[in-house]
Amino acid sequence: MVMESLSPFKKNYLDRNGQKYHYINEGTGDPVVMVHGNPSWSFYYRNLVSSLRSSHQCIVPDHIGCGLSDKPDDTDYNYTLKQRIDDLEALLEYLDINVNITLVVHDWGGMIGMGYAARYPERIKRLVILNTGAFHLPKDKPFPWALWVCRNTLLGTVLVRGMNAFSSIASYIGVKRQPMAKEIREAYVAPFNSWKNRISTLRFVQDIPLKSSDRNYDLVSQIASSLEKFKDLPSIICWGSKDFVFDKHFLAQWKQELPQAKVHEFTDCGHYILEDASSEVVSLVTNFINEK
Numbered sequence: 001m002v003m004e005s006l007s008p009f010k011k012n013y014l015d016r017n018g019q020k021y022h023y024i025n026e027g028t029g030d031p032v033v034m035v036h037g038n039p040s041w042s043f044y045y046r047n048l049v050s051s052l053r054s055s056h057q058c059i060v061p062d063h064i065g066c067g068l069s070d071k072p073d074d075t076d077y078n079y080t081l082k083q084r085i086d087d088l089e090a091l092l093e094y095l096d097i098n099v100n101i102t103l104v105v106h107d108w109g110g111m112i113g114m115g116y117a118a119r120y121p122e123r124i125k126r127l128v129i130l131n132t133g134a135f136h137l138p139k140d141k142p143f144p145w146a147l148w149v150c151r152n153t154l155l156g157t158v159l160v161r162g163m164n165a166f167s168s169i170a171s172y173i174g175v176k177r178q179p180m181a182k183e184i185r186e187a188y189v190a191p192f193n194s195w196k197n198r199i200s201t202l203r204f205v206q207d208i209p210l211k212s213s214d215r216n217y218d219l220v221s222q223i224a225s226s227l228e229k230f231k232d233l234p235s236i237i238c239w240g241s242k243d244f245v246f247d248k249h250f251l252a253q254w255k256q257e258l259p260q261a262k263v264h265e266f267t268d269c270g271h272y273i274l275e276d277a278s279s280e281v282v283s284l285v286t287n288f289i290n291e292k
Contacts, residue, residue, distance in 0.1 A: 006187055007046040011068060014091055019077060022068035023091055024060040027053030030100045030125070032289060034060040035088065037107020037132065038204035039167035040272070041067025043187055044106065047278055051286045056102070061091055063112070065200025067191050072199075079203035081216045084108075085115035092116070102289055104128040107246070107271070108204055111223060118226035127235040128285050129254055129261070130273050131246040135224035136209070136217075141249035143210060150205045160202045167192045167201055174272035176242045184275065227257040235261035236288045238281045240269035262288065 014021045024042050026049055034045040042060040049058045062069040063084055064077055077083070092098065101123050105113040110132030117124045137143060150156035150166060159165035171185040180188070192198045209217035235258045239251050255263065264284055269276035 006183065007043050009046075009049065014094055016064065016087055016090060017077075019064050019070040019072055021064060021070075021087060021091065022062040024049060024058065025095065026058045027056055029056040030102065031057045031059060031097045032102045032104060033088075033092065033097065033113070034058065034104040035106070035109030035113035036060070036063070036066070037109045038066075039170055039192065039201040040107065040188060041191055043067065044272070044274055045104070047274065047282050048104070048285060051282050052289065055290060057097075059092070059095060059097065061088060062191075063087065063200065065203070071191075071197045073196070074199075074203075079200060080207055081111060081115065081219055084112045085119070088112055088116050089119065098123050100125045102126040102128065104130070104285070105132050105134075106130040106274070107132055110134045111220065114227070115219070115223050117230065118223050121226065121229040124230065124233065126289065127230060127233055127258065127261075128288070129235065129237040129239075129258070130281070131240055131243050131250075131271050133246060133250050133253075134227060135253060135257070136220055138249040138253050141247070144245055147205055147208070147245065150202065151208060156205075157202060160205070161195045161198045164189060164192055164198060166205070167198070170271070173244070174270050175276045176240070176270040177268055177276050180272075180275060231258055232260060233258075234288075234291070236285060237261050237263045238273055238277075238284060239263070239265050240271055240273040240276055241265055241267045242269060243271040246271065 009024045009026055012023050012025050032052055036044050042062045045060050052058050065071045103113050103124055111134055114134035150160050167189045171188045209220055237254055266277045
C-alpha cells in the first residue's frame with residue numbers, strides 16, 4: 001500500500017480489552033512519545049520518527065478507532081478522553097517507559113498526552129507542542145461552527161460518518177502553503193474508509209466538553225490545572241497560524257502556560273504543521289530534543 005511505503009515502520013499491537021491497539025516503536029535511547037489527534041493517525045509523525053529513531057526510542061500509538069488500530073463500535077469501546085489516556089498509560093507501562101519522556105502532542109493528542117503527564121509529571125523531560133490544547137476553549141475563542149454541526153446535529157453525523165467529511169476536508173484545509181500530494185492525502189483518509197471505520201472521528205468531536213455539565217469537563221479542568229507543573233520544563237512550540245481551530249487564542253494561552261518555551265510561529269501554515277512546514281519543524285524539533 002502507498003501509505004506503508006511512506007511510513008515503512010514495523011507494526012506492533014497491544015491487546016486492549018480485546019481491541020488491537022497499534023503503535024510504532026522505532027529506535028533506542030530516551031523515549032519520545034508522539035500523540036496524534038483527530039482525524040489523523042500515527043502517519044502524521046512519520047518524518048519525525050525517521051529523523052529521531054537513530055538516537056531515540058520513538059513510540060507513536062494509533063488511538064483505538066484510528067489508523068491501524070481496531071475500530072470497534074460503542075458496545076466494545078468507550079470513546080472518551082479518560083479511556084484514551086488509560087490506553088496511552090497502558091501502552092507505556094507495557095513498554096516499561098517511565099522516565100525521561102519527551103512528549104510530542106498535536107490536536108486532541110495534547111489533551112490525551114497532557115492527561116497522561118498530569119498523572120505522572122515526574123516522568124516528563126521535555127514538551128513539544130504542535131497546534132493543540134490541554135485546557136478548555138479560551139474565553140475569547142468562539143467554538144467553530146463546523147465543529148458545532150459535527151458535534152451536535154444529525155447532519156454532522158451523516159457528513160462525518162457517511163461522507164468522511166471531517167477527515168477528507170481536513171486533508172485539504174489543514175495545509176496552507178501548498179496542497180498535500182495526492183498519495184499523502186489518500187494515506188491520511190485511508191483508515192477511515194467506511195461508516196463503521198469513521199466512528200472515532202465523530203466521537204472525538206462529540207467528546208469536546210464546552211460546559212460544566214458535559215462529560216470530561218472536570219477532567220479537562222484537572223489537566224489544565226496540572227500545566228503549572230510543567231512551566232519550567234524545556235519546551236518548544238511550533239505553530240501554524242492559519243489553523244481555524246487551534247489559532248492565536250490557543251497559542252496565547254500556551255505562551256502563558258509555558259513561559260520558557262521556544263516559540264516558532266509559521267504564519268503561512270495551517271493545522272497539519274508537520275506537513276505544511278515539514279522540513280523546518282522536523283529540524284527544529286530534532287535539534288531541540290538532541291540538546292543536552
